[in-house]
Amino acid sequence: MREILTIFLDYSGNGIYPFLFLAALIYLLAVEKDRRVRLVLLETSAVTLILFFFPLFKAVMNRVEEAGTYYRILWLLPMTVLTAYAGVRLIGKHTRIGLILLAAVCILGGSCVYENVNVSRAENRYHLPAEVPAICDLIMPAEDEERVWAVFPSELIQYIRQYTSEIQMPYGRDMLVASWDHREHPIYALMEAETIPIDLVAELLDDYGVQYLILNKARPTEGEPSEYGLEKIGEIGGYDVFRNTDVPIWKKG
Numbered sequence: 001m002r003e004i005l006t007i008f009l010d011y012s013g014n015g016i017y018p019f020l021f022l023a024a025l026i027y028l029l030a031v032e033k034d035r036r037v038r039l040v041l042l043e044t045s046a047v048t049l050i051l052f053f054f055p056l057f058k059a060v061m062n063r064v065e066e067a068g069t070y071y072r073i074l075w076l077l078p079m080t081v082l083t084a085y086a087g088v089r090l091i092g093k094h095t096r097i098g099l100i101l102l103a104a105v106c107i108l109g110g111s112c113v114y115e116n117v118n119v120s121r122a123e124n125r126y127h128l129p130a131e132v133p134a135i136c137d138l139i140m141p142a143e144d145e146e147r148v149w150a151v152f153p154s155e156l157i158q159y160i161r162q163y164t165s166e167i168q169m170p171y172g173r174d175m176l177v178a179s180w181d182h183r184e185h186p187i188y189a190l191m192e193a194e195t196i197p198i199d200l201v202a203e204l205l206d207d208y209g210v211q212y213l214i215l216n217k218a219r220p221t222e223g224e225p226s227e228y229g230l231e232k233i234g235e236i237g238g239y240d241v242f243r244n245t246d247v248p249i250w251k252k253g
Contacts, residue, residue: 001055011071016109021079024086031089041082048076131237132159138234138241139212140166146250150212151187151205170208198223202230205244213242
């Protein structure tokens with residue numbers, strides 16, 4: 001039970017919104033008479049919360065789900081809608097003063113997202129590092145070609161699938177999460193080496209049928225790419241893009 005409480009408190013962070021939701025849920029369970037509202041907003045939320053805090057339910061979820069994802073059950077709770085509905089019910093006819101008070105509670109109970117170190121101004125409409133769309137557009141297959149395979153530096157892996165599904169990777173974000181049970185991919189191990197051995201990387205690119213290699217120019221490498229069938233086709237930001245000429249790009253059909 002202590003572990004579940006820790007998960008809930010970690011999910012709540014420094015704000016009060018989850019606790020406002022709990023207060024709103026208790027309030028509406030006491031005063032709401034509309035059967036449809038109770039079923040859609042209140043009873044489903046209450047059942048979800050009860051299951052979340054039930055130790056036996058967590059034990060079952062631990063066996064069928066990945067470790068560290070139990071908090072995602074809380075995503076099922078309509079916190080914003082339920083809290084807003086309770087606020088409207090609470091202020092009743094005192095709309096003006098009520099809205100001012102509710103706004104003050106929400107503002108003072110949270111924090112400015114722009115002060116978070118993980119939040120920055122978007123570089124493009126995709127909200128991705130600018131190099132990602134540019135690199136993907138450069139190596140994107142033509143309409144009559146099959147999807148291509150590419151190896152990216154670890155700092156770009158998690159963004160590629162957000163932009164396109166036309167570019168496949170021999171390994172994905174699973175390599176970046178230490179708590180996930182996985183076997184380290186041999187290409188990833190070489191890409192993360194202190195000095196990247198181009199000869200060994202090129203050999204594995206051929207073995208896995210990978211047509212493109214993207215290297216961070218700041219990472220030291222050993223070997224000349226052109227000697228191993230890697231043709232430089234572009235330089236985007238801090239990255240060099242290579243075409244592995246040993247692996248063809250297949251036509252559809």
